[in-house]
Amino acid sequence: MSDKVKVACVQFECGRKASSDEEQVKRNIEKAGELTRKAAAEGAKIILLSELFERKYFCQERCYDYYELAVPAKENPAVIYFKALCKELNVVMPISIFERDGNVFYNTVVMIDADGSDLGIYRKTHIPDDHYYQEKFYFTPGNTGFKVFETAFGNVGVGICWDQWFPETARCLALNGADIILYPTAIGSEPILEVDSSGHWMRTMQGHSAANIVPVAAANRIGREDVEPSEENGGQKSSLTFYGSSFLTDETGDIISKAGRDKEEIIYAEYDFEENRKMRSSWGMFRDRRPECYKDITK
Template identity: 40%
Template sequence: MASAAHLTAGLVQHACSDDPDSNLARTERGIRDAAARGARLVLLQELHRTPYFCKQEDPAVFDMAEPIPGPTTNFLSNLAKELEVVIVGSLFERRAAGLYHNTAVVLDSDGRLAGHYRKMHIPDDPGYYEKFYFTPGDTGFEPVDTSVGRLGVLVCWDQWFPEAARLMALAGAEILLYPTAIGWADEDDRDERERQRDAWMLVQRGHAVANGLPVLVCNRHGREPDPANPAAGATFWGTSFVAGPQGELLASADEDGDQVLLATLDMKRSETVRRMWPFLRDRRVDHYHDLVRLYRR
């Protein structure tokens, strides 16, 4: 559980190249910067060691996957222990031959692998062919206990589903965290781009309000071409942000550019907010049975 009334969190937003080692070096610089500025919790973006490779279906990409524990978790573990910070990372997990996941890992401030979460909701859309690569997670919606609190870690596409945020809150999560890789397609015009990003921020700020919890969202930035068609691709919109338990924006990064975003969370505020807005108290669980159905008609 949280040992202090206030917690400074850092979000490391950066572009990714085809060089995993270069990407990891960028991540390391960001973590060190955040720790030097007082962060005790550092959130990284989705699949921070690689380009976003789901723009096409290519069996050779599976060679980038790694076990847990493995090279990336060992690297982050040593860094967490050295800097005495909690790090939430994201990687392409090879669980077994033919069984792969999009997995978030939590390294505690003593370097211990405190837990992991396997992405539950897997998209399959143009430019986001994740079902080819990732098996849906089997970890459930269970928070991870760390030295800075109980962390409700989810991943990217999970952020559109209120059920995921609610189940983490009902399991005692004190913070919701979303490593993310989301952007615009080249064909999207300016108005469509603004609608998409506004919806993305709005739904996650809504999770903060509905659950009375702070929300941390770390997204990559930069244009990444489609390997099958370099003239096409996606531009990831950055805009990593931190919202408080009433959805208030505490900090927001730029649309473009590597950036280490810091925000200080009042860890007592959720209790105050939930006393004023007791949504958990007023839930009608005796009438929610149809929520487990795919559709009612």
């Protein structure tokens, strides 16, 4: 392994209309694969795609039919495709999917190593329920605990979207040895609140990075996605505009690469994980932790 590892975040429009769900999934996997090849050609070894990139953000509405979109992780078409591609390109990728496990549904990442092997899964811990981000209708809170995966290019910790707002996620990943924390994301407009949360969103993760001396990467989708009224969704009409702004920080939380709000883009950063480990030790923040004093946060 070289001294520095190049990491890429990929953002693109996932919700563009298609003739069927199957067509949308096929198109999005192929688009993600094309952009992954470009990132690998630029030397990226860890490549991050956005949350649930296979299709539109279906959680904008409640629809029982969408339960049928979930499949077991090993049968997911994106997992199958990217296992082969990671092996071909010698890259590491977390793949975000809608997972069925028996009678239960999860928002899940499958971590694929550079030899195409499946290193295991992480299931989203924190499940949001807000206007047009109605994930509790679909997903059971994850039961894997926070996971750090030992890959060919470093120890990779993963949180999924809403997890990124919780400092506990990043702290647990750092304590478990993460060299970098990756957040696949689907976030955009807040039509009821009428606020632009992008700055708040970025600063929150920058703080996690700074507090743990671990670089952070977030990959978001772009584009407007509309819901048309139907009997199944109770006549709901709504839209979300996803604001992109994918970014990578250095180990102190400073943003070193950032994408635009509405443009298909690949962004990059290089890291010396060994030097970052030394920096974490030299600051003494983990040495000086007092877990016995933190009981209030677990009440």
